[in-house]
Amino acid sequence: MLDTGLIVYPGFQVLGLSMCATFEIANTLAQREVYGITLLSERGGLVKTSAGFAVETEAFDARRFDTLLVMGDNVVRPVSPGMSAYLRTASAITRRLGSICTGADALAQAGLLDGRRATTHWCHARELQKNYPSIKVEEDRIFINDGPIWTAAGMSACVDLSLALVENDLGEELARMVSKQLVVYHRRAGGQSQFSVMQDLAPKSDRIQVVLTYARQHLKADLSVESLAQVANMSPRQFSRVFTSETGQSPAKAVENLRVEAARLMMEAGSHTVDAVAHEAGFGDQERMRRAFIRAFGQPPQVFRRAHRP
Known part of the structure; x- marks a missing residue:
C-alpha cells in the first residue's frame, strides 16, 4: 500500500481535500487498497480549514510515507520551524514530496526546491521567485514534476496533480477511468497554462x-x-x-x-x-x-x- 500523507495547518484551503476522492476511486477501480490516506499536522488533533470547519489529524512522527503532499492556502503564511524540520527529515525516506498552491513555500523554506523547477498559484509565483531565487518558478504551469518533487498550481490543480500521481503509479488507463468517475476531463497536462x-x-x-x-x-x-x-x-x-x-x-x-x-x-x-x-x-x-x-x-x-x- 502507498501510504499518502496530506499535510495541513490552520486555515489551509479546503479544496485540497478533493484529492482524497481521486485516491479513493483509484482504490475502488483497482479493487485493492493502493492508497492509504492520512491527514497530518504538526501537533495533531483538530485543524480548521479555510471554510471554518475542522478535520482530525495525526501529529508528525517518524512514520514513513510513500508520498507527502503539503496543502495550499488562500494566502502565504509563515512556515513553522517544525514543519520545515519534518519535511527535511521526510525527504530522505519519502519517495515523493509535493505541494499544492502556496504549499510550495513550505518545500522552498525546507530547501527542497533549490535548483529545481516548481510552480504555485499564479498570483503568488513572483513572490516565491523573489524570496527563493535558486528555484526556477514557472508561474504558467498546472503542475511540474522535477525528480521526486511535484508542485501544483492553486485551487482545482490539486485534482490534476492527484490524477497525475495515480497515472504515475497505476497507468494512464486507470487514471482515465478515475477522471471519468470524478466527472472531470482527463487531467490537464502539467505544461498546460494556468490561464485560458x-x-x-x-x-x-x-x-x-x-x-x-x-x-x-x-x-x-x-x-x-x-x-x-x-x-x-x-x-x-x-x-x-x-x-x-x-x-x-x-x-x-x-x-x-x-x-x-x-x-x-x-x-x-x-x-x-x-x-x-x-x-x-x-x-x-x-x-x-x-x-x-x-x-x-x-x-x-x-x-x-x-x-x-x-
Whole structure:
C-alpha cells in the first residue's frame, strides 16, 4: 500500500481535500487498497480549514510515507520551524514530496526546491521567485514534476496533480477511468497554462459564449465574421459590434488567440509535426502560425517545443 500523507495547518484551503476522492476511486477501480490516506499536522488533533470547519489529524512522527503532499492556502503564511524540520527529515525516506498552491513555500523554506523547477498559484509565483531565487518558478504551469518533487498550481490543480500521481503509479488507463468517475476531463497536462483565452474573453451573454465555444471546437473551420454571425443568429455588423463590446477583442483577434492557445499546447506536447499543428489549429500553413505566435509571444512556435523537451 502507498501510504499518502496530506499535510495541513490552520486555515489551509479546503479544496485540497478533493484529492482524497481521486485516491479513493483509484482504490475502488483497482479493487485493492493502493492508497492509504492520512491527514497530518504538526501537533495533531483538530485543524480548521479555510471554510471554518475542522478535520482530525495525526501529529508528525517518524512514520514513513510513500508520498507527502503539503496543502495550499488562500494566502502565504509563515512556515513553522517544525514543519520545515519534518519535511527535511521526510525527504530522505519519502519517495515523493509535493505541494499544492502556496504549499510550495513550505518545500522552498525546507530547501527542497533549490535548483529545481516548481510552480504555485499564479498570483503568488513572483513572490516565491523573489524570496527563493535558486528555484526556477514557472508561474504558467498546472503542475511540474522535477525528480521526486511535484508542485501544483492553486485551487482545482490539486485534482490534476492527484490524477497525475495515480497515472504515475497505476497507468494512464486507470487514471482515465478515475477522471471519468470524478466527472472531470482527463487531467490537464502539467505544461498546460494556468490561464485560458476563454477566461480572458469572459463574454457577458450566452449568445457570445456559444460562439466562442463553437469556435474553440471548430478551429479548422471557416471562422470568419460572417460564419460566426450565423452561429449567433445575428447580422455580421451587429455580431461584430456586440462581440467586441463584450470581450474587448474583435472576432478575428479572438479566433487567432484561440488558435494560438491550441497550437501552443500541441507544440509543448511535442507529439505533432509543425505542419500538423498548423493544420489542426486552423492556421492552414506554418507561416501564418509563425506570424501569429510572434504577435502573441514575440517568439516562433518552435521555441515552445524546445523549452518542453525532456
